[in-house]
Amino acid sequence: MTGLAVDVVARRGGFALDVRMEVASGEVVAVLGRNGAGKSTLLSVLAGLVRPETGHIALAGRVLTDTGRRVHVPPHRRGVGLLAQDPLLFPHLSVLANVAFGPSCLGASRRQSEDAARHWLSEVDAVGLAGRRRWQLSGGQAQRVALARALAAEPDLLLLDEPFAALDVDAAPALRAMTRRVLRGASRTALLVTHDPLDALVLADRVIVLSEGRLVEQGPTRSVLARPRTRFSAGVAGLNLIAGTAGPHGLATPDGTRLAGLRQEPVTDGDPVVGVFAPSAVAVHVRRPHGSPRNVFPALVAGLEPHGDVIRLRVAATPGLDWVEGLAADVTPAAVADLALEPGTMVWLAVKATEVAVHPAPSRA
Amino acid sequence: MRLPALLFVPAAVAVALLVLPVVGLLSRTDLRRLPELVSSPAAVDALWLSVRTSATATGLCLVVGVPLAVVLARGRLPGLRLLRATVLLPLVLPPVVGGLALLYLLGRNGFGGRLLEAALGIRLPFTTVAVVLAQTFVAMPFLVIGLEGALRTAGARYEAVAATLGARPFVVFRRVTVPLLLPSIGSGLVLTFARALGEFGATITFAGNFPGTTQTLPLLAYQLAQSDVDSSVAVSLLLVALALLVITLVRPRVIEGSP
Structure with missing residues (x-):
């Protein structure tokens, strides 16, 4: 399979994450769970920022982690992009340079990187912001730029960690629609951590529910939210x-x-x-x-x-x-x-x- | 926010303690002879030597101190806590003791000194290089501790994002860590330079007090205090002026660079 296959056990202090899951190429999967359920640990493991104790991760036909063979591909060579709640735009760089950062790390010339950056900024309707700095952007604008920056690095897997949670109620719907467009348009493989059932309904093909580090429920988004099997997913669905x-x-x-x-x-x-x-x-x-x-x-x-x-x-x-x-x-x-x-x-x-x-x-x- | 009035009393005491000694120095100064005293060949030589050695020591601290701060803040090595404590050593050690330690390591009978002399034919003690080493030794913590704190406060989130964008570790260091750290590096370097400029104890024990090669301004001020008080006061004022110049001229520019 060309998508993502995960089978890992990771420990952080007394907490253990034990997850086995697959994401098909082009599929968007929402990860639901209470605080402390292991969602962030799962993303950190996938991004290569945390090493699992045992397990195996393969993405797009490449082995990223295989503890049995002591394989651990470092974050910068995994092809896994991350968009967090905080846009984390580099404050010392302009918007254009932020988005060009990924392409230039992949070996593109300055001119190619900036062309790519302009392309991705136009994908998120933010070309007009190219010359600005972080502090000249609203929360929604910054998150759009961060999305363009993550996409410009051409990741095989995009991790979205509550990307709309810090936005105003006015800005969130527009960004959600925008994210849907760029995810669906290019049929990207993505994992979306969220608390908001709307995010899952609008963006995800499938939902998985984590509880105490384990996958307790999964299925097509609509059926999980319409017929929840755990108190947590019921709570999410209201x-x-x-x-x-x-x-x-x-x-x-x-x-x-x-x-x-x-x-x-x-x-x-x-x-x-x-x-x-x-x-x-x-x-x-x-x-x-x-x-x-x-x-x-x-x-x-x-x-x-x-x-x-x-x-x-x-x-x-x-x-x-x-x-x-x-x-x-x-x-x-x-x-x-x-x-x-x-x-x-x-x-x-x-x-x-x-x-x-x-x-x-x-x-x- | 309004400050509690009570804070102003101890704050005023602190200012008095910092400023009044300088006033004392000024009151003892013979202003008419001042230009003549500060332009004496010995004072000019010492001033020039002080500026050169302090600048070199600051440069050395920059080259090795920034990487050390990053290792201390971000590294995952065993014994890092011990290493952190070691960096504080020059701050708690009397500078004279630091100078003695350097002498017993790099002096003619120290094992480092013997090695250097046998291998390269170099003798460090009582040379200008020794002055620079002594200054680097005492000034390094001022840069490293500030930078380490800044790195910890900032956290590694920007660096993690840069890595997920495909930046290999050295690119992350060069294009993210260092640029974000620039304001702290700037203010750290000012402190480092000021500390090197005022360095006395380690210098006199490790480098001696030879006019032209190791006699920096503080050493000259000390020497003159025992024979020619007017000259000593003049040289001291020169040192105060130089320190104030560095702090007031460079510091605001450093702070402007921050977002």
């Missing part, structure tokens, strides 16, 4: 997720609570499953409701935050119902006022069985 085992009614949580739900795929009773439902599917009551919702359980209001036109309620568990911790419910501002909801208020959450989708769970949820 969904609630409850883990348990399959039963005839739906699922049973570890403490034995039965939740009614609809199976999305065939599962055997007793198998690990997850129940997924949207915060908008949760009704909030101050007294125990009687009616059609099959799933009714108590919780404590932990926090309230605006979420678009609604208020997103985060709840904490009441004793004996640990799985309730962290669930979200969307309510209108009027309801918050009517019910006098504030942190510490005891509430009843109700979810219709038809709103709870039951999926087979990955072995490590």
Whole structure:
């Protein structure tokens, strides 16, 4: 295969990254995971900045790392580009010289490098910035230049480490669209670390989810975000997720609570499953409701935050119902006022069985 | 931000301690004879020697000190902590002791000195080269420690990016590390030159006090203080003026270079 093949174990202090994955040539893969899940370590290992303890990395038909044969290609010969959250433009160089840096390192003459730099600046609509210095650029402009600089080095693999996270809300969409254009247009192989499901949806063909240094979930972006199997990817997608085992009614949580739900795929009773439902599917009551919702359980209001036109309620568990911790419910501002909801208020959450989708769970949820 | 008023009292004491001795020196100066005293052949020789040796020592510090700072800040060698402590040695060692150490290494009976004499026929002690070595020895930490700190503060992120753009290690050093470090190198060199200019103890023990070859301005000031106080004060003023000139003229230009 001509894409990327990775099978490594890397340690940093007490943390271990143990990942096996492949990225096809021209494919863009989003890497999701909490802070500390190993995303940055994975990128550092791929870029050659951190040596894995054991393992093998091949890119575009070349072996970059093979601990068994003591192969470790240094960062400057790997053909792996890096675009971080901070654009890190060299402050002592103009924009043009920044973008020309890569081509000149690859042996191009000054004139060729500058021609290449102008070409890549035009790819990101930044030709007009060529003569500027870093401090004369806005955050979005600097990140566009950094993207052009990374591309100008003609990497076989581009690593994007939360490239839009530090940008204003106004600048991020434009840069996201631009990145999509340059990634898709030239069908580049890229790995994108992000917290934003939108980044993954817009840019990635496929999503992988890391947790505690391991790959716990992967699949096409839309299906992972629509049918998350881990609490993390549910959180990224803005969904609630409850883990348990399959039963005839739906699922049973570890403490034995039965939740009614609809199976999305065939599962055997007793198998690990997850129940997924949207915060908008949760009704909030101050007294125990009687009616059609099959799933009714108590919780404590932990926090309230605006979420678009609604208020997103985060709840904490009441004793004996640990799985309730962290669930979200969307309510209108009027309801918050009517019910006098504030942190510490005891509430009843109700979810219709038809709103709870039951999926087979990955072995490590 | 408004500064707490209380800070101004100790700050004023500190300024007094730094400035009043110079005032004392000025008050003792016979201004009418000053031009004549500072232009005496001995003073001019010493001034010229001081400038030459200090500039050479500063150049030496630049050539070996910048690479040392980069190794200390970025290297992953065993024993680096010990090496870092060693760089501080000339700062904590009395300069006279430094001079003695140099003498016992490179003197006629030192093993380094014997080696040099046998292999190349060179004798270092009590030569102008010895003056330069003594100055380099005491002044080096002023450059290295400042640069190492600057490198650590800056972090290696720019260098990592340069590497992912295809720059091999020496290109990273030449095109990223050094340019980013230029402001710190500039201010470090000013300090280094000033320290070399004022160097006395190591010089007199390792290089001696021979007019024309090893008698720098501080040594001349010391010698004159025992016989001709007026001349000594004049030479001292010359040294103060030279140091102030270097610090005020060069420093602002160095700082302008930073982004």
